[in-house]
Amino acid sequence: MELTQVTEETLLKEFQAKIDADAKIEPNDWMPEDYRTHLIRQISQHAHSEVIGMQPEGNWITRAPSLRSKKILLAKIQDEGGHGLYLYSAAETLGVSRDQFIQWLHEGKAKYSSIFNYPTLNWADIGAIGWLVDGAAITNQVSLQRTSYGPYSRAMVRICKEESFHQRQGYEIMWKMMEGTKEQRAMAQDAMNRWWWPALMMFGPKDGDSPRSGTAMKYKIKRETNDQLREKFIQKTIPQAHLIGLTVPDSEIKLLEDGTYSHGEIDWNEFWTVVNGDGPCNKQRLAHHVKYHEEGAWVRECAQAFEDYLTK
Numbered sequence: 001m002e003l004t005q006v007t008e009e010t011l012l013k014e015f016q017a018k019i020d021a022d023a024k025i026e027p028n029d030w031m032p033e034d035y036r037t038h039l040i041r042q043i044s045q046h047a048h049s050e051v052i053g054m055q056p057e058g059n060w061i062t063r064a065p066s067l068r069s070k071k072i073l074l075a076k077i078q079d080e081g082g083h084g085l086y087l088y089s090a091a092e093t094l095g096v097s098r099d100q101f102i103q104w105l106h107e108g109k110a111k112y113s114s115i116f117n118y119p120t121l122n123w124a125d126i127g128a129i130g131w132l133v134d135g136a137a138i139t140n141q142v143s144l145q146r147t148s149y150g151p152y153s154r155a156m157v158r159i160c161k162e163e164s165f166h167q168r169q170g171y172e173i174m175w176k177m178m179e180g181t182k183e184q185r186a187m188a189q190d191a192m193n194r195w196w197w198p199a200l201m202m203f204g205p206k207d208g209d210s211p212r213s214g215t216a217m218k219y220k221i222k223r224e225t226n227d228q229l230r231e232k233f234i235q236k237t238i239p240q241a242h243l244i245g246l247t248v249p250d251s252e253i254k255l256l257e258d259g260t261y262s263h264g265e266i267d268w269n270e271f272w273t274v275v276n277g278d279g280p281c282n283k284q285r286l287a288h289h290v291k292y293h294e295e296g297a298w299v300r301e302c303a304q305a306f307e308d309y310l311t312k
């Protein structure tokens, strides 16, 4: 056995022992290559989701129905931009530059959450995004607070605090609309019908069809599987819908004797179509990001010139 092989084996053993003991891994610690590459992919995709996720909501800033709702929506969208920045910073600690992450996104090599490839057609969609999309995101992110990589875990703690405000403001919009006119109730139900299934798709493919889950669970990057998290979200969200008079668009939902709900199955063809780039708004979302990134080049050049001046 060669010396380098022995060293690598020892390092890997020590690394796994740390993971098993629930210790955090920090940027300068030794880590196996598959741990690093998994994190680079997942954290940067998470960052892209936060930033691309600003687009469907941004569509409603100028049409929010009151000054109060406009202020809340602006603050929420700014929060999402901030989440993207924490996450890009966490991903950069793994040795890849932000420019590279953006290039991968623009070349279609990096993904972002499928959910943001659906359009926001009426004001209730803003309620549905806050309640269902942020609600699904929190379910995942609460679990990720215990992820083994220190910078990712710490970013999640802060993000979850802000996401719970987002979830509540979304539920408030839906609740108010359900207390309103017949037309407003119809808008809320229409938004529910269009966002329910895509929200469930946010958790990723079924456990058996999730190629990345093995590494993620072994290294405690993910602490719960896609299906476990999806199930948690379904069980807590159905009663919230019923409480304000919304119908969940799944004819197979049944309350069981143990107080849980059985339910139908996601349309996995739709999921993979959207993930693979052919959803209703994939092209539009990416083109928008490319356009504004190019138009913002002068801002980055000025910031760089100022930094160069300070460090001269």
Ligand code: BYC
Residues within 6 Å of the ligand: 041, 042, 045, 046, 047, 049, 050, 051, 052, 053, 054, 080, 111, 112, 113, 114, 115, 129, 133, 134, 137, 138, 140, 201, 202, 203, 204, 205, 209, 210, 211, 212, 213, 216, 226, 275
């Ligand atoms: N959409 O083996 P799997 C927010 C990809 S934003 C697109 O299960 P993994 C908000 C997956 O990447 C919060 N792609 O993978 C912002 C993989 O592709 P690659 C967003 C998906 O990583 C603004 C392949 O399918 N949250 O809250 O073990 C406004 C196989 O999947 C999706 C996060 O980003 C999908 N839904 O598990 C409002 C959470 N699902 O990379 C709100 C962080 C799967 O092999 N990410 N894919 O080409 C994760 O927890 C995990 O990465 C996932 C997937 C659960 C998403």
